[in-house]
Amino acid sequence: MTQSASRRKHIVVVGAGFGGVAFCQAFPEGLADITLVDRNNYHLFQPLLYQVATADLSPSDIAEPIRTIFDRRRDITVLMDEVTGIDFQSRIITMRRRTLQYDYLVLAIGARTGYFGNDDWARYAGGLKGIEDALNIRNRVLSAFEEAENCPDPSQVKCLTTFVVVGGGPTGVELAGALGELTRRVLRRDFKNIDTSQARVFLIQSAPRLLPPYHPALSEYARQKLVQLGVDVRVSSRVVRVGPHQIELDNGKIIEAANIIWCAGVEGHPLARKLGLPTDRTGRIQVEPDLRVPGHPEIFAIGDIAALTDAKGVVVPGVAPAALQMGRYAARVLAAELRGRPKPPPFVYFDKGSMATIGRAAAVLEVGKLRMTGFLAWIGWLIVHLAMLVGFNNKVSVLTEWIFRYITYRQGARIITTPRTDELLQETP
Amino acid sequence: MTQSASRRKHIVVVGAGFGGVAFCQAFPEGLADITLVDRNNYHLFQPLLYQVATADLSPSDIAEPIRTIFDRRRDITVLMDEVTGIDFQSRIITMRRRTLQYDYLVLAIGARTGYFGNDDWARYAGGLKGIEDALNIRNRVLSAFEEAENCPDPSQVKCLTTFVVVGGGPTGVELAGALGELTRRVLRRDFKNIDTSQARVFLIQSAPRLLPPYHPALSEYARQKLVQLGVDVRVSSRVVRVGPHQIELDNGKIIEAANIIWCAGVEGHPLARKLGLPTDRTGRIQVEPDLRVPGHPEIFAIGDIAALTDAKGVVVPGVAPAALQMGRYAARVLAAELRGRPKPPPFVYFDKGSMATIGRAAAVLEVGKLRMTGFLAWIGWLIVHLAMLVGFNNKVSVLTEWIFRYITYRQGARIITTPRTDELLQETP
The missing domain is CATH 3.50.50.100 (FAD/NAD(P)-binding domain)
Known part of the structure; x- marks a missing residue:
């Protein structure tokens, strides 16, 4: 590799959701220096978030510290901070507490709740x-x-x-x-x-x-x-x-x-519009077939923030599997570029199917032409969600809670807590 | 019972800590109407609270909804509210959202962190x-x-x-x-x-x-x-x-x-002083040998809010076992009075011993003349705390977390969450 001779490139990944984490996991170790920035210290398994809302699960059951996910990757630095602006000319990203220079930028900033203009x-x-x-x-x-x-x-x-x-x-x-x-x-x-x-x-x-x-x-x-x-x-x-x-x-x-x-509804994270990037009606960044931002070959947008109709004409949906696939694809494209290898073919979304649960022991599941409902679909839903959950400890906690709930009809986290906002938390000494 | 013929007496218990809950559990069912008031919807197992602070446990592991504890007691009404004042003359207790008339009052309002005057x-x-x-x-x-x-x-x-x-x-x-x-x-x-x-x-x-x-x-x-x-x-x-x-x-x-x-340091809940009750230097209510408040035979004070040297000359400490014993004793005294039976002998604190854990696999334990340190003391600490924890689900969650932590050296709840304070939460429609 000629790469190791010169200065290693610095990739800044913003957002540690499914897309950002998948990019970091798929990017070859040692090929560049990666800084992963998120305003939280955890990766959230959003598909089970509604169970926290209904007191089935505790927040820590579906959240894994980002540092723990990458504790063996010496080339990945994790930063808890919030992006406030980007200077595309000088390639400097400004955050609440510091600034960073980047060679490549991966925007995996996701979506937020959208109100169709009725904020x-x-x-x-x-x-x-x-x-x-x-x-x-x-x-x-x-x-x-x-x-x-x-x-x-x-x-x-x-x-x-x-x-x-x-x-x-x-x-x-x-x-x-x-x-x-x-x-x-x-x-x-x-x-x-x-x-x-x-x-x-x-x-x-x-x-x-x-x-x-x-x-x-x-x-x-x-x-x-x-x-x-x-x-x-x-x-x-x-x-x-x-x-x-x-x-x-x-x-x-x-x-x-x-x-x-x-x-x-959801709309793209407001940062995309604030940065003046080309966005669609819902504030998502319109990306090129290789997930790069038009006019900025050094910037990728992946996951829910990216608006794309793929090479086969499929409108890529804002779901976790799509974000995972985009993260892995962007890693492949950038790794090829840094290694001076040929560019991979354009991104194609592979629809692994969809599923949703409706209360106890009932779910719907659709994979290609296969459709399933009822108890078996529900078991399928359980297995897929447990398998995707990051962290062995979390898998066991969630499984334990689910078994209890199934047997006892009792929710495990029915407590009302509203921590005071701690003003000192924001101060630096 | 003549009690059922006339109007049943109304006992208001303020505080669902160890003392308040023990009182309600020990008080004979059907002898009176009990209203249990707490500003939280849960009973907190305080001895393990430090493990929530150090990211070992989730809040819901050591908190049990008060309603669930008493879901089979038709004579106990649970209220989530905060006491703001008491009119001792007309026996009316004022809370943020409503007022209640009482015949008997059990103050189990506990202690708060004390700064020896340096608030x-x-x-x-x-x-x-x-x-x-x-x-x-x-x-x-x-x-x-x-x-x-x-x-x-x-x-x-x-x-x-x-x-x-x-x-x-x-x-x-x-x-x-x-x-x-x-x-x-x-x-x-x-x-x-x-x-x-x-x-x-x-x-x-x-x-x-x-x-x-x-x-x-x-x-x-x-x-x-x-x-x-x-x-x-x-x-x-x-x-x-x-x-x-x-x-x-x-x-x-x-x-x-x-x-x-x-x-x-700890000091009595400020409500005691605000009410003008006889308090000691640390704001705890000085109670009589039967845990009644001097001058108010219809009011009991139990747990950390009560200051008492018992009938054997022992200064009752502000610990969970003392609160449990006081709760049960007050229930016995009041039940005897309502049934027209002789008054039980004055309260005597039974010291079941003390224990504290110091990190992994180390603890100290003292029961009477028995003293123990090290691994066995730690196992003893684990067993006692698991046994005392309210709720079967909680016992299993905590045990699971502890086993994981022991094996993996990993904490299960290392996430930083600061829920926004929700102003609407306080509004009534």
Whole structure:
């Protein structure tokens, strides 16, 4: 390698989600110096985040310290910091605490909850993207029942025990199902004055059916299972207004609900637009077939922040497997370039299939032409999610919790904690 | 029973710590209506709280929803609320959200971290009494290492990686030992620029030896084990000043430390003084031999909030077993009164012994004249703490974590999370 003779190139990877971590894991050791930056000290297994929101799992069950993932890689430096700006000319990235010079930049900054231009709705209808979101939802849901249990006013009780999930994609379906179980089965024994099975869970979907990318038969199965769990599923319904403890649909119906959770849309991390990069309508960076940012051959964008129709004409979806594949592909492209080898063919997304769980022992699964529902699909869902979870310790914790929950109908993390924000935490000595 | 003929008496129990929960569990079912009030929705197993602070355990491992503990008791109503005042004349208790009339009141409001009159030190040296405290310490400790790893200034690195634990009682000893292990062993592999085993952990004790109530041989064993874990133990040292990232001892020594944790003192919950009840110097309520509050035969004070020298002349210590015993005793006294039976003899504290763990596989244990140190004492500590932990699920989680930690030297909860405080959480619809 001629590389080792000259100064090694410095690759800065921003974001330690599925894309950023996959890039680092796939990039050949010793070929360059990599700095992986994230504002958290952990990699989050987002597919199970809704279970933190519904008190099934603890945050640490689905989060693994980034340093631990790369503790054997001497060429990878992990930084906990937040990017504030990038000077593309001098190739300098500015963060809250320091600046870094880069030769190559991998933007894996992901997506955030999107409100289709109604950002003021965020105040009343929080999303579910990070651990903080999940803990806020958990605290809200459990607090609402605590309040309702001792509330003398029936209309307030009704409002407190009404949950609205907006968005009929996998996250919305899984969350609504979990809330249905929580209210119908788990919390039931805990409360004496209210009947938690009278709690109302709405699932609002703008499209004519749930889980639109799936086969219609699976959508229908999911809808039926949710209805069995007591969820009031409203398809072809659009939200036109969100206020404090209130949501209005396009058919004029107003639902009074203390708990509104927004799973309807995502948009690219605002940093992409702030940097002036070419973004689509939802703020995602439009990338070239090799995942490079147009006009910036030294910058790659991967994962949920990247907008791409692949070489076979498939619109790459914003899901974990796509981010993993993009991370590995970008590593291959950049490694080839640094080694002076031929450029790999353009990125092609390989659809490994989709799955979503709907409460206890029910799931839908679609792999190519294979479709499955029910208990076996649920077992498949369990196995795939356990296998993908980073960290052996986490796998065991989550499996233990799931077994308990299955046997006992009890959630393991039903505690309300709101740590004070510690101002000193932000100070440097 | 004549009781069931007339209106049942209403007992309000404030605080769901060891004392309050023990009272409710011991009080005969159906003899009265009980309302148990706590500002949290969970009972906290405080003896393991330091392991949440050092990222060994998750909050939900050592917290059990209060409702779940009493889900089979139809005579017990659980309320999540915070007491703000009591009108002793009309027997009305005021809380943030509602008021309650009581016939009997059981104050089990516990203790908080005490600074011997230097309350301004709290800003720089937080205590370890609740889950919020523990999460703050965890976030601070992990953030300090994240900062140090990428800090160019050696003196800042030194300050960031210096930990001062003030107080050589069981909590201070256990926390200092756990910090010694965390820095010497657990985090070591995660960091590349800093050697975490160079982190300094100080344990400051004002008395001439650690664990003063124990036999001197055990104090000496604890000191030696801590020194082996790299802890700098300073006995006969008094703190005279605490500032931002700085602590000064009475011998003039100034330690620059970004992490100062106060385990030196406790004082009664401020509510006792605010209510104008007869308190001692540390704000605890001075109770009569039957745990009633002087001048208020309808009010009991139990657990850490009660100051009592028992019928045998023993000063009852502020520990979990004493709170449990007081809770059961008060239940017996009140049940006898309601049933018109003779009054039980005055409260006598039964000392079941004391134990403290010092890092991995080392502990001290003292039961009467039996003294034990080392591995067997540690196994004893494990068994007693697992047995006392409320909730079967929690027992299994904690045991699993401990086994992992013992085998892998890895902490399971090394993630930094600071949930936003959710203003809406406090609103009622």
